[in-house]
Amino acid sequence: MTNSLTRRHFLSTSAGLAGATALGGLAMPARAAGPLTVGFIYVGPRDDYGYNQAHAEGAAAVKAMEGVTVIEEENVAETQDVQQTMESMINFDGATLLFPTSFGYFDPHILKVAPAYPDVRFEHCGGLWSEGMPENVGSYFGYIGMGQYLNGIAAGHATKTKKIGFVAAKPIPQVLLNINSFLLGARAVDPEITCQAIFTGEWSMAVKEAEATNALADAGADVITCHVDGPKVVMETAASRDCFICGYHANQSELAPEKYLTGAEWNWATVYTDMVTKTLAGEPIDNFVRGGLAEGFIKMSPLGPANSDAARAQFEDTQAKIISGGFAVIEGPLKDNAGNVIAADGVSYEETDVALESMNYLVEGVIGSTS
Amino acid sequence: MNGDIGLWAVPIAMLGGAIRVSTPFLFVSLGEVITERSGRINLGLEGTLVFGAMAGYALAYMTGSAWIGVLAAALAGAVFGLVHGLLCSLPKVNDIAIGIALMLLGTGLAFFFGKPFIQPVAPDLPAINLGWWSDLPQVQAALRVNVLFIFGAVLAVGLAWMLKRTRIGLTLRVVGDSSDAARALGIQPARVRILATAFGGALAGIGGAYLSLFYPGSWNEGISSGQGLIAVALVIFARWSPINCFFAALLFGAAGALGPALQSVGVTTGYYLFYAAPFVLTLAVLILSSSKSGALTGAPRELSITK
Structure with a gap:
């Protein structure tokens, strides 16, 4: 533009x-x-x-x-x-x-x-x-999807309407994984919860993000997160509509401390300093580098005051499980929201599974479409 | 906190969207009506809008008062308008080219000076709750009307009256329709146009302040999604009438709210198509309102696009 x-x-x-x-x-x-x-x-x-x-x-x-x-x-x-x-x-x-x-x-x-x-x-x-x-x-x-899964757990405990909302930019695999993880985290608390996703079609489009957030609140969502480049507008608008918020990318708690449950944050300092150290030492860097909570690639914002004790307990328990490795968010039996089976009983995709990086579906319980 | 209202969510969201999203359209197009009625086109209002958004947010943050922000945005906008008006008064200068240059300058300067204000949180403009009679939170949220919107609606009526019934309005219209007639009456067309452009710029600045101080209510570099440009087109199909501008702005606001609202009730496929609604609407209205005789009814005759 x-x-x-x-x-x-x-x-x-x-x-x-x-x-x-x-x-x-x-x-x-x-x-x-x-x-x-x-x-x-x-x-x-x-x-x-x-x-x-x-x-x-x-x-x-x-x-x-x-x-x-x-x-x-x-x-x-x-x-x-x-x-x-x-x-x-x-x-x-x-x-x-x-x-x-x-x-x-x-x-x-x-x-x-x-x-x-x-x-x-x-x-x-x-x-x-x-x-x-x-x-x-x-x-x-x-593996920021794990962060959104933990966001979902906090959201699952906080929601009263059993409906949570997601303002998404574009339907690319990483965004879809985040939406699915957010819902599945909430469903780990209560399987009745649904998640409404609204795509804005742009990484950064303030007015559309605000409209999408308002539309989610109008539709009854009372916990909202997002995957857009700058979450400030979504966070402020959602808080002004009396919704709880889960952050993304960075810590947004100071925008609405009372409403902020937690957030999935990047921790690129770990990755960048490591790569630069290797380059300075003349060591090669792998062509394919991935990491999650355990490797310090991502981190969670400190839990906000609105979280219940039960939420804290489940959040911390799950976080420990993820850090110890082998945790799978996409776990069979699981269908997508069009009714197709995406993981049969006994099939699961761990966070390290490359198949997750070409995700093209929204799981059952997500109201939304990839096109 | 809410009842399930099903498909009613769509018209309510569109009503809310119309009120929330329309204000910048309204201010920019009202300002542009005055400028164009004097015989000039200022395409730079997109830049003025973005700069106004930045200046308003910055001043509101520094002083703690959103109203000082609005004032600063209006002043900054007036300066941009003044520059446009003065430059275009030089011989052989094209107002469209100057407008485009000022659009780029305005956004560039706004990005440059706006850097330190992306993160801080500035105070918001107050809103009036006109939805107190309803139990539905959706209706209450939709009818949370900002004072600037009401001010804009009153301004539309006031400007229409001014154009029709006052000496200033007559002067504007004479200058816009014929420089020669204006000169014969002892009016200096250049001076009138400069003032009209400065006034248009000030209103566009206020439109920008609404963006950053109320909805969406924060300053960032993606704050404007072309509202300033669309509003200029809006003036043409509002046929240079302030009252029509008000309805056209509402229509555009509602069209912009259609995409998210439909997704929120489960109409999820084809959202890219719904997002194009405002632009399809522009084309449709322009085609429908095109005149066979070739002349644009209501267009000021000194306007460079009608000459």
């Missing part, structure tokens, strides 16, 4: 000017400040209480490391724009490790640029790296 373009162009123009003045000698010492230059690319603003903020907090941890220079660019669209940004970070800033963090950057953009720069490492968040893709590309992600 024009909105994102304007700032980008403004920034790139000013970057160009700064670069032109720096060529006289400043550029060299600036690069020599660290043997490793790491580039972070965000699809939105760095302080959005959400997806981008979570990554930027990880980048801040890298910035604090010895011998590393961090460069960042915000509001880069999932289009040709990101290819230009990556190439300028490589050619102009000398970055050799890139973190293009938005889902849509992976295919085709990273896959297209990477082969041309074999000495540069591209680490993408959420992509599904597989054999045959460029060797200098890696993908990492956290």
Whole structure:
């Protein structure tokens, strides 16, 4: 959209000017400040209480490391724009490790640029790296669905209407897994609970998110969570409609402390500092990196005051089970909301199962559709 | 906290959506009516709206008063309008091109200065509860009406009256219909247009403040989903009438609420289609209201699109 373009162009123009003045000698010492230059690319603003903020907090941890220079660019669209940004970070800033963090950057953009720069490492968040893709590309992600499952447990105890709501951006596998996990967590408390999902179709569209939240409240949902880039609007609107809220991406408790039950947060600092340490030491990074609560890739917000004792007990018990490994959210017998069997009796998909990353269904009890 | 109201949720949500979402449309289009009646088009109102949203939020946060935020947004908007008006008064300057430039400038500046205000929580504008008579929380929520909406409705009537019955209105209309006639009457068209554009900018700024200070009620870079641009189109099919602008804005608000409302009652397939409703509506209304004679009825004759 024009909105994102304007700032980008403004920034790139000013970057160009700064670069032109720096060529006289400043550029060299600036690069020599660290043997490793790491580039972070965000699809939105760095302080959005959400997806981008979570990554930027990880980048801040890298910035604090010895011998590393961090460069960042915000509001880069999932289009040709990101290819230009990556190439300028490589050619102009000398970055050799890139973190293009938005889902849509992976295919085709990273896959297209990477082969041309074999000495540069591209680490993408959420992509599904597989054999045959460029060797200098890696993908990492956290099992945040487990966090949404724990959100669901808190929600299951808090709901009085037996209906919970989910404001979702786009029907991609990670979002679907989050919706399903949120409902299944709540159903672990009470199997009667249903979850209404509303898709806004955009990662960040404030008015639509507010409308979707209001529509959920109108439909009787009394605990609401979301998967959009900046959850601030959803959280504030839901709290103003007297609904409980479960956070996502980052800790949003200060927006409505009394209404905030808990939240599924990223903890990218662990991942980024680890990858940078390996790169500095010359060690290889796996092409496919995944982790959950146990590995410190994700964490839960501290439980809010609105949680009952029973909720706390079940929450902590389940969290311990997840950390000890082998926990499965998708466990048979389970049908999707169109009546098709997705897991027969005795079949289960653990959090580490790659099959979950191509999820294309909503489970029974979710009111919503993937298209 | 609620009763199950089934399919009634859709009309109630659309009513609520119409009231909640329409206010920015209303303010931008009212402002643009005045600007266009004077014979200029200001396409930059999208940028003014975004800048107003940022300025309003920032000032409200810093002073603790949402009303100071609204005032700041109006002032900032007036400055943008003034710049547009002044630049367009230079010879051989195209108002559409200047508008596009100011749209980009407004959003760019808003993003630049708005950085530190994405996280803080600013005070909200007050709302009046007109749904006290109903037991249904859905109806109560839908009829939580913001004071700016009411102000906008009154303003629409006031502007219509002003255009029709007052000397200022006559001056505006003369300037908009014929620069030569205006000059013959001793009016300076450029001055009138500059003031009209500044007024339009101020209203667009207030529209922006509504976005960031009431609904959705926070400042971020995705706050506007093109309301400023749609509102300019809205003026054309409101036929340059402030009263029509009010209804057109309501219609657009309702159309925007259709997608989420249908999903909430279980009509879940094809939501991308429902989200296109406001734009389909724009096309439909423009086609239906197109005139065979080729002339746009009610259009100011000095407007660059009608010349």
